[in-house]
Amino acid sequence: MPNAVFPAITPDRVHHWGGAALLVARRGVRGAPPSWSPLPFTPAEWQVLHGLPRWRQAEWAAGRLLAKTVVSKVTGRPVGEVEILPRADGSPRLSVPGLQVSLSHTAHHVAAAVAPGAVGVDLCEVSAAPSVRRAAPHVLSPAERRLTRDSPELLTAAWALKEAAVKAGRRCLSGEAPRRVRILALTPPLLSGGRRALVGGAGTATLALVLP
Structure with a gap:
């Protein structure tokens, strides 16, 4: 049931708020192997991806792809040149200087937000x-x-x-x-x-x- 209390956030469109850029999308085919399409991941990202349990790979890939899309739209960089790797504490670290990123997943949706400073979504x-x-x-x-x-x-x-x-x-x-x-x-x-x-x-x- 859709959330009827709070304003709707249009999916697949970058929203700007308070200096942050936000993108939300519905999850695609769950459980599909990440090799079925040429995903724009760096060698280091592929290494992280292949080290995850199979049930986690599609979720991880969906979040990173969405975040790369937001960063590309904000900075103009090609998606394939944006790298997101985990820090020691597990939080995502973005390769683009001056920007930070936050990700979230559910079984049905994925969200990514980027901002010049700390951000959480x-x-x-x-x-x-x-x-x-x-x-x-x-x-x-x-x-x-x-x-x-x-x-x-x-x-x-x-x-x-x-x-x-x-x-x-x-x-x-x-x-x-x-x-x-x-x-x-x-x-x-x-x-x-x-x-x-x-x-x-x-x-x-x-x-x-x-x-x-």
Whole structure:
């Protein structure tokens, strides 16, 4: 079911917000081997790709291709000259000086965002609301859970905002990092620490973009 609470983000079109560029697309054929088409990956990227479990390869390829497309549209560089490799902490490192990148996947969608500084993007399918509800006490404070009013769209927005914020800080959702990010409001989104946040509906998913 599409997200009816937040503004729709048009897929397959680069959106500019707060200095960041964002692109969202529906996932293609899942599980297809990355060798069925000449994908524009560098030798180092191919090495990373082939080192992943087979079930993870299509997801990894989809995210990198989308991110390369955004960077190409923003900078004019050919897609094949854009390289995205994992840092030691697992976060994506972009080869283009002065730009940072963030990626997110679900079973049905993929999103990529680039910005001159730190950036975090996250997708959460609205259908995942029951799982979010069960995990919420570990990530959301009582006050934040009250903001969601147990709405599937607001629950997934809260989860995506936390995830995007900790990605922007190159942290993970486990531990204390999500507790240090406070959600003050959801419609419109307002975060602590002067962070700027955007929430939108991406088909059947909720998307959050966070900039420090």
